[in-house]
Amino acid sequence: xxxxxxxxxxxxxxxxxxxxxxxxxxxxxxxxxxxxxxxxxxxxxxxxxxxxxxxxxxxxxxxxxxxxxxxxxxxxxxxxxxxxxxxxxxxxxxxxxxxxxxxxxxxxxxxxxxxxxxxxxxxxxxxxxxxxxxxxxxxxxxxxxxxxxxxxxxxxxxxxxxxxxxxxxxxxxxxxxxxxxxxxxxxxxxxxxxxxxxxxxxxxxxxxxxxxxxxxxxxxxxxxxxxxxxxxxxxxxxxxxxxxxxxxxxxxxxxxxxxxxxxxxxxxxxxxxxxxxxxxxxxxxxxxxxxxxxxxxxxxxxxxxxxxxxxxxxxxxxxxx
Numbered sequence: 618x619x620x621x622x623x624x625x626x627x628x629x630x631x632x633x634x635x636x637x638x639x640x641x642x643x644x645x646x647x648x649x650x651x652x653x654x655x656x657x658x659x660x661x662x663x664x665x666x667x668x669x670x671x672x673x674x675x676x677x678x679x680x681x682x683x684x685x686x687x688x689x690x691x692x693x694x695x696x697x698x699x700x701x702x703x704x705x706x707x708x709x710x711x712x713x714x715x716x717x718x719x720x721x722x723x724x725x726x727x728x729x730x731x732x733x734x735x736x737x738x739x740x741x742x743x744x745x746x747x748x749x750x751x752x753x754x755x756x757x758x759x760x761x762x763x764x765x766x767x768x769x770x771x772x773x774x775x776x777x778x779x780x781x782x783x784x785x786x787x788x789x790x791x792x793x794x795x796x797x798x799x800x801x802x803x804x805x806x807x808x809x810x811x812x813x814x815x816x817x818x819x820x821x822x823x824x825x826x827x828x829x830x831x832x833x834x835x836x837x838x839x840x841x842x843x844x845x846x847x848x849x850x851x852x853x854x855x856x857x858x859x860x861x862x863x864x865x866x867x868x869x870x871x872x873x874x875x876x877x878x879x880x881x882x883x884x885x886x887x888x889x890x891x892x893x894x895x896x897x898x899x900x901x902x903x904x905x906x907x908x909x910x911x912x913x914x915x916x917x918x919x920x921x922x923x924x925x926x927x928x929x930x931x932x933x934x935x936x937x938x
Contacts, residue, residue, distance in 0.1 A: 792841075
């Protein structure tokens with residue numbers, strides 16, 4: 618522009634050029650702003666839909682607790698221990714061989730458990746002897762079988778009907794004379810146990826003779842029935858510390874009792890009502906009942922006794938060691 622204020626052609630051309638540059642810059646800014654805002658709007662719409670989906674999910678007021686794993690119970694009975702039948706009695710001669718009789722009389726505790734049985738259990742339990750079982754609701758039925766008097770089949774019928782396990786302590790004459798009953802005891806899940814060959818007073822015998830009284834019967838049952846016994850009951854209950862150690866060394870467990878009564882005299886059988894009342898009154902946790910299978914009274918009251926015990930909360934248990 619000249620000093621007199623008149624625009625030259627050059628000035629006009631420069632002004633037009635600057636106007637065009639300014640216009641192009643504003644258009645670019647507007648386009649960039651539009652490009653940036655449009656994606657933001659799209660993203661906002663997509664997220665809104667996504668949140669809406671979550672809001673429509675049904676959420677429980679309280680999450681369910683995870684159920685703990687429960688192991689399935691094994692209905693199969695545990696296998697019985699096979700005795701080692703050891704005849705190594707070195708050092709046992711030093712043990713007391715005084716003959717001790719057994720009968721769980723005397724005072725009882727608050728659970729009706731014989732204090733004599735509890736005392737003997739504490740004293741001789743380490744020699745694998747049971748005079749009374751643990752202080753639980755489990756109780757045990759055991760029968761002594763010196764000879765057959767015609768009642769064992771009926772006893773087995775009742776036990777089968779009641780689904781009740783038992784232990785049968787048999788002698789050699791009984792086993793040889795009643796193979797079908799021995800086989801039925803085994804087949805129906807009861808324990809067949811050792812009551813010696815000749816039913817003698819064990820502590821009055823030498824260690825070797827005691828061994829033979831047990832092992833000869835054990836081997837016979839094994840050979841004839843393919844069955845391993847591992848429980849022993851002393852004839853008449855007479856034992857000694859030394860004899861307990863011998864039985865333990867053989868691999869057997871000595872089983873006494875915490876209840877017994879005068880049921881073995883076949884011509885002087887107790888009254889059924891009185892006998893049943895006696896068995897009930899003497900019931901106690903961990904009871905080991907000794908009953909003689911020659912008894913007509915025991916056969917008659919057995920079913921009622923089993924029912925009563927179960928009604929009282931007792932459980933008849935397998936004697937498996």
